[in-house]
Amino acid sequence: MEGASRPLDALNATRGKNVIVDLKNGTRYTGKLKAFDIHINVVLDEAVESKNSEVTRSLGTVFIRGDTITIISPA
Amino acid sequence: MEGASRPLDALNATRGKNVIVDLKNGTRYTGKLKAFDIHINVVLDEAVESKNSEVTRSLGTVFIRGDTITIISPA
Amino acid sequence: MEGASRPLDALNATRGKNVIVDLKNGTRYTGKLKAFDIHINVVLDEAVESKNSEVTRSLGTVFIRGDTITIISPA
Amino acid sequence: MEGASRPLDALNATRGKNVIVDLKNGTRYTGKLKAFDIHINVVLDEAVESKNSEVTRSLGTVFIRGDTITIISPA
Amino acid sequence: MEGASRPLDALNATRGKNVIVDLKNGTRYTGKLKAFDIHINVVLDEAVESKNSEVTRSLGTVFIRGDTITIISPA
Amino acid sequence: MEGASRPLDALNATRGKNVIVDLKNGTRYTGKLKAFDIHINVVLDEAVESKNSEVTRSLGTVFIRGDTITIISPA
Amino acid sequence: MEGASRPLDALNATRGKNVIVDLKNGTRYTGKLKAFDIHINVVLDEAVESKNSEVTRSLGTVFIRGDTITIISPA
Known part of the structure; x- marks a missing residue:
């Protein structure tokens, strides 16, 4: 996420890297x-779900609907 | 969901396969x-509904409105 | 809902048949x-409302606003 | 609401007739x-408001914003 | 709100008259x-705010964002 | 907010003047x-935040996202 | 945020400076x-997350989805 002036450029810089995705309901992936798109729909590989800091599932690949997301950050 | 650079391409790669769909209200199908569309409206066949890890209904086919969905993942 | 590749096609295949419509607030019709449209606004005939598996009203015809719906499934 | 293939046509068939309008917050009119429009904004005449089956107000005419509505049904 | 076939026409008929505006959070103005627009953003003059039937503030003029409104009715 | 027939004109009449902005979560600025725009995104100068009538922060300048706002009124 | 007549111009004036971003769920970054865009999607560098005034995480870079934001203010 270095040197980018638009949010989606910054997001693009993390493609292929490990990220944290937090949802509005408190779940974390x-x-x-x-992959991601302009709606911030996101696809993660090797995804792990956690709630309250405890791992709840290993999901492999997961499609996350953009409107449920609060933040995305490098892991 | 291999080799796709856009979220809907990744979703398309799971067409015809078993998936998990989690809703905002905690229900799982x-x-x-x-089938799915750009709103992430989804149709599942041979669908089973569960809440809190307990099966609540067998539904056969189910249409799920996209804006209620948090994640979709291969089962 | 057989043989359709788009969600609305699948929905169209249930036109004239009995369906279950679940709302975000837990009410079921x-x-x-x-009838239905692209917003998933739905009209049911011979509609019955239920909450927590108990019938609460017979409504005859009912127009259901799409954004309140979670799922639609053949009854 | 007879013989209509689109939801708004069905709604149009109840124009001038008594209807029930239920809101997301549980209030009923x-x-x-x-009158109504594509957003399902609705105007009722001789409107009565009720909550939990008890009449709370007589309003005469009332404009109801569409996005607060769950269902509309002939009274 | 007499003789109008579209909701905004009906609303326009109350321009300059006293109205009640109820919000989703239970506040009443x-x-x-x-003034109002297609988003149902509304401006009231000589506005009084109340909650649970008790007056909480006199506001003079108030701009109310449309998406917070449930109903508008002649006072 | 005098003499304006559209809500944004009325809002424009308060530009440069002290206003109250109430949010959906009960916070007041x-x-x-x-500045404001058609989404009712708002910028206040010399802003003070309060909750339950108690001042919680002095913020100087604050950008408020429109969809969190319920009302704007001259202070 | 000096001298700007549109909200996004005001936001642009804080680019490269320290800001506070408050979310609807009470989390603060x-x-x-x-970076930011018209949806108010925001990217912060050297980001710190806090809840109830206690630091919960150091995140480095964080992408924040616009529709979860209530306010942005210079730190």
């Missing part, structure tokens, strides 16, 4: 950022 | 992904 | 699917 | 359907 | 309807 | 209205 | 404003 960590995994490798494979 | 598992079934075969038959 | 069952009835004959008379 | 009954009155004569005077 | 009464005042003279000065 | 008071300050000088510096 | 402070960091250097690197």
Whole structure:
């Protein structure tokens, strides 16, 4: 996310890297950022779900609907 | 969901396969992904509904409105 | 809902048949699917409302606003 | 609401007749359907408001914003 | 709100008259309807705010964002 | 907010003057209205935040996202 | 945020400076404003997350989805 002046450029810089995705309902997904679009729909590979800091599921690949997301950050 | 650079391409790669669909209200549907659109409206075949890890209904085919969905993942 | 590749096609295949419509607030309507549009606004005939599995009203015809719906499934 | 293939056509068939309008917050309005638009904004005449089956107000005419509505049904 | 076939026409008929505006959060504003637009953003003059039937503030003029409104009715 | 027939014209009449901005979550900002747009995104100068009538922060300048706002009124 | 007549111009004036971003769920992010867009999607560098005035995480770079934001203010 270095040197980018638009949010989606910054997001693009993390493609292929591990990220944290937090949802509005408090669920967290960590995994490798494979894809995203302008709605901030996101696909993670090697994804792990956690709630209250406890791992709840290993999901492999996961599609996350953009409107449920609060933040995305490098892991 | 291999090799796709856009979220909907990744979703398309799971068409005809078993997926998990989690809703904002905590309900989960598992079934075969038959169809989806850009709103992430989804149709599952052979769908089973569960809440808190307990099966609540077998639904056969189910249409799920996109804006209620948090994540979709291969089952 | 057989053989359709788009969600609305699948929904169209249930037109005239009995369906279950679940709302975000937990209310359920069952009835004959008379009409729907791209917003998933739905009209049911011979509709019955239920909450927590108990019938609360017989409504005859009911117009259901799409953004309140979670799922639609053949009854 | 007979013989209509689109939801708004069905709604149009109840124009001038008594309808029930239920809101997301549980409030109910009954009155004569005077007008509606594609957002499902609705105007009722001779409107009565009720909550938990008890009449709370007589309003005469009332404009109801569409995005607060769950269902509309002939009274 | 007499003789109008579209909701905004009906609303326009109350311009300059006293109206009640109820919000989704239960707050009520009464005042003279000065202006509104297609989003149902509303401006009232001589506005009074009340909650649970008790007056909480006199506001003079108030701009109310449309998406917070449930109903508008002549006072 | 005198003499304006559209809500944004009325809002424009308070530019440079002290206003109250109430949010959906109950937080209130008071300050000088510096800027707003059609989404009702608002910028206040010399802004003070309060909750339950108690001042919680002095913020100087604050950008407020429109969809969190319920009302704007001259202070 | 000096001298700007549109909200996004005001926001642009804080680019590269430390800002506070408050979310609807009560979480706060402070960091250097690197990028934003018309949806108010925001990217912060050197970001720190806090809840109830207690620091919960140091995140480095964070992408914040616009529709979760209530306010942005210089730190």
